[in-house]
Amino acid sequence: MTQDREQARRRVIELRREIEHHNYRYYVLDDPEISDARYDALMRELLQLEKQYPELVTPDSPTRR
Incomplete structure (x- = not known):
């Protein structure tokens, strides 16, 4: 895992x-x-990070409601 991703x-x-x-x-x-x-x-900010790192998106994210 890269430092940026972490x-x-x-x-x-x-x-x-x-x-x-x-x-x-x-x-x-x-x-x-x-x-x-x-x-x-x-x-x-959360939406941007999830867009940049789609593997970090989870079904319970506030952006999914």
Whole structure:
């Protein structure tokens, strides 16, 4: 595994956790911690990484909902 791919894998995991946290805060608690613009930026970053490294895409990714 290349270093770039490993860094991407780690970032994808981090982004998914962060997005799931913010989804919970927004949809369940009705208490968002970040702006919509910041959330959208996180999703765009995750989408870009998944596009660049399609092998990192999983069915439970927030981008697949």
